[in-house]
Amino acid sequence: PEPRPGDVAPGFVRRADAKAGVFVQLTRGVVGRVLKKDLSDGYVADVVAEFFPGRLVAPVVLSHVDAKSRVDLSLRPSAIANEAKPKVPVSAGSVVAGTVTRVETYGVFVKLDDAPRGFESGLAHISELADDTFVEDVAARFAKGDRVKALVLKIDDPPPDAKSSNKRISLGLKPSYVADHVSDDEDDDDDEVDARVDAMLAKDDDDDDDDEPGDEEEDVAGDEADEEEDDDVDDNDVDDEEELGPVAKLQWEEEEDEEEEAPAVVEPKRAPALDEDEVAAREAELAAGSAPRSSDDFERLLVGEPDSGALWSGYVKLKIAETDVIAARRIAERALRTINYRRESEKFRVWIVLIELELDYGTASSVTECVDRACAAYDPEKVFVKVASLYEQRGKHERADETYRSAERRCKLKLDTWILHCRQRLTAADPEGARRVFDRAIQAGYDRVAMTSRFAVAELELGDKERGRTIFDKLLADFPKRLDVWQLYIAKSVKAGDVDFARAVYDRLAKAPLAPKQMHLALRNFVEFEQTHGDPGSVATVRKLAKDYVAAKLGERQEDHV
Secondary structure, eight states: OOOOTTOBOOEEEEEEETTTEEEEEOSSSOEEEEOGGGSOSSOOSOHHHHSOTTOEEOOEEOSOOOTTSEEEEEOOHHHHHHHHSOOOOOOTTOEEEEEEEEEETTEEEEEETTOOTTOSEEEEEGGGSOSSSOOSOHHHHOOTTOEEEEEEEEEEOOOTTOSOOOOEEEEEOOHHHHTTOSOOOOSOOHHHHHHHHHHHHHHHHHHTOOOOTTSSOOOGGGSOOOOOOSSOOOOSSOOTTOOOOOOOOOOOSOOOSSOOOOOOOOOOOOOOOOOHHHHHHHHHHHHTTOOOOSHHHHHHHHHHOTTOHHHHHHHHHHHHHTTOHHHHHHHHHHHHHHSOTTOHHHHHHHHHHHHHHHHHHSOHHHHHHHHHHHHHHSOHHHHHHHHHHHHHHTTOHHHHHHHHHHHHHHSOOOHHHHHHHHHHHHHTTOHHHHHHHHHHHHHTTOOHHHHHHHHHHHHHHHSOHHHHHHHHHHHHHHOTTOHHHHHHHHHHHHHTTOHHHHHHHHHHHTTSOOOHHHHHHHHHHHHHHHHHHSOHHHHHHHHHHHHHHHHHHHHHHHHHHO
């Protein structure tokens, strides 16, 4: 049968060309072509050697067979996996999620997630980007790789002379278009509310801690980050025959006119040699659990624990302390080759130490190269977050901001990473920058309640307290039945020592339109709050408030029965 778009059709490589791509024989009369940009999700250095004649491949079909029995194919794993996903219908009035692929002066092109063939991308005109103001500089608000949520305004057929058969989809990126597409759980059980509050408090407390790499033994295979696409999506006006240029590396340092200065070479400090008796005594100390203090100590311990990231990291730091930077790099590279590939968390320890070494003793290009290698070998999001943290520790807040922006373009970030970026901008005394990060997170489709509540906490702790309270008040005005948000607001006020303000929030909570179960939980917590921070009189007042609520509810039930 003739291959159709979306089919995964096995075939044999007939010919490969470094510029034209790879030609695949699918059936006796049908030959498909894979453009160079569609050969892999990464970069293929040697196309001819990789795709030799006769190699069996299984590409996904991208187009219908034309009059000359030719068809377009893709060997990207992401494209093949995407065909297996269920498609999300795209129609006027629906809200869709997607990724910004191109930014122009007149608007933004967006690739839609899991869209049917022909509905893959759309254009948000500049007049549909903001609610209250005209966006003069589109590039200042959107960047390639940004995740967004959009409203489909209309769908038009392509003109008869168009090269592409894709639909012309008009999108709206105004926040008001997608503001109503959030869930408001009105009837959560008590246990669910408590669990959600505990989770939000725990997540927020984690934001204050800078975890050392390797503290958690986790299986990172189930937490893969989306890889960045190295090519532009067909935005209805891009010729498929156009070849992509080399992928530009991330810019981690500002460009300078003058050449980088090579780091000064410092004569390393050598540890004094030990005689045989001292060696024997030192081996006994190490066997008893003594910490290693020399290169020989580390070498002995690594014989028994070659996969220990902590030992390798300590060895590198020892060489740095001895001002032998060249040896430190060599040991780090040796560690990355030695540690078993399954022990990713142990390797991550070494990557972080190597990046720290380049930050302190290397050049801009060596830092960029090291970070790129770490991202290729490990979860890019975790690498970027750690690098941003290292920049913060060194007081380089703008570098930290650039690192988070790079992560936005290359990964689909978790909510925690967006919050870390917001907190970083607040720490750098840039509340407007934090607000822009928050807006991008909401535009990317993250849960409005969760993102807004945690951003409000960040404002309370690191920014302006009144601004944080205003954010909480607006959120609760829109979602008055979210008991978890009420309790988070109160808990953070108590933590800041604002007991009277927390009591005032409890008074407002007692009048909120909660379900009976939720109100029971809220009043019970109010009593416990007064027992801890109040006096017998205030406790009695809250108990009376609870009794009046119960009596009012009983009266309502009796009226309903009548």
